[in-house]
Amino acid sequence: MSALRTTSLLRAARVARRPFAEACRPVQLQTRRAMSIEGQQKLLSADLEEADPTVYNIIQKEKRRQKHFINLIPSENFTSQAVLDALGSVMQNKYSEGYPGARYYGGNEHIDEAERLCQQRALQAFRLDPEKWGVNVQPLSGSPANLYAYSALLNTHDRIMGLDLPHGGHLSHGYQTPTRKISAISKYFETLPYRLDEKTGLIDYTKLHELAMLYRPKIIIAGTSAYSRLIDYKKFREVADSVGSYLLSDMAHISGL
Structure with missing residues (x-):
């Protein structure tokens, strides 16, 4: 068989396979996309022990330290489960620069509600008139x-x-x-x-x-x-x-x- 004829047959075979390859491509993309979505869902739903055992073990060691040692630092305390639940809630996902009613980003209506409630409770705790006193509850320490x-x-x-x-x-x-x-x-x-x-x-x-x-x-x-x-x-x-x-x-x- 001549070299010219061999080249022509190979070219024809490639052309014949092209429709099949093109037909398979959407299926391959869908498979990759499904695997990607599944991976993302797994990442978002995994607990800390599964997602990062190293950090999880460090936290467990700190729990044991706090449980078995006497703490004489008066500015430290044990956080209640209710507070831990609030700190680890979906509120952590929101960027809320600014103050209630004057944020730099949208979607802060529930953040505003929580911050105003915190301000109200702080004033009540110190028996202060909100008409005379203000309170900033944003500092972290x-x-x-x-x-x-x-x-x-x-x-x-x-x-x-x-x-x-x-x-x-x-x-x-x-x-x-x-x-x-x-x-x-x-x-x-x-x-x-x-x-x-x-x-x-x-x-x-x-x-x-x-x-x-x-x-x-x-x-x-x-x-x-x-x-x-x-x-x-x-x-x-x-x-x-x-x-x-x-x-x-x-x-x-x-x-x-």
Whole structure:
């Protein structure tokens, strides 16, 4: 058989197979699509132990740690199953930048409903009149909450006084050393610490008043993270009023004691 005839026969065979291949292509695409959809559904419906056993095992170890060790950190607590259910709900799927009624994305009507309910309950918990008071329930922890308060009341480089970190204060109250600004707060605002009376281990309210008279802070923070005594809020109020300062109560670490 000549080379020319062989080439012609092969070309004819390819042409003959083409309709069959083209007919099979939609079936192949549908099969791939079905497998892809099945894989996606499996991924979305798998629980954590099945989807990521490594992370699941880490969480189980943390559960055992919390169950079998005594926790002396007052700002930590056990989260109820109801709260865990809410935190792990479909609410996590929604992007909700902004505030109720003023979001940057649509579809936030139920997010708004939940946030307004949370605001209402927070005001009720502290017996506050919603006509006089507002509440921001968006901060995820104490440090961002403090920054929200500072930003609302202060301009850059305004002055803050808080308990010194080595004396039981909190990092977000503007801690810095003589050579370095440790807290980001101290980079945006001017901060001066007050301290404990080292003989008694109590806040030195007399010295606090003297420092406030000299420093004239815009905010005085009554709050601690490692101070085992009661805070005399009346004395703090008197000091703040004497120098025209706002008094900020940071009770995140101590409110449950």
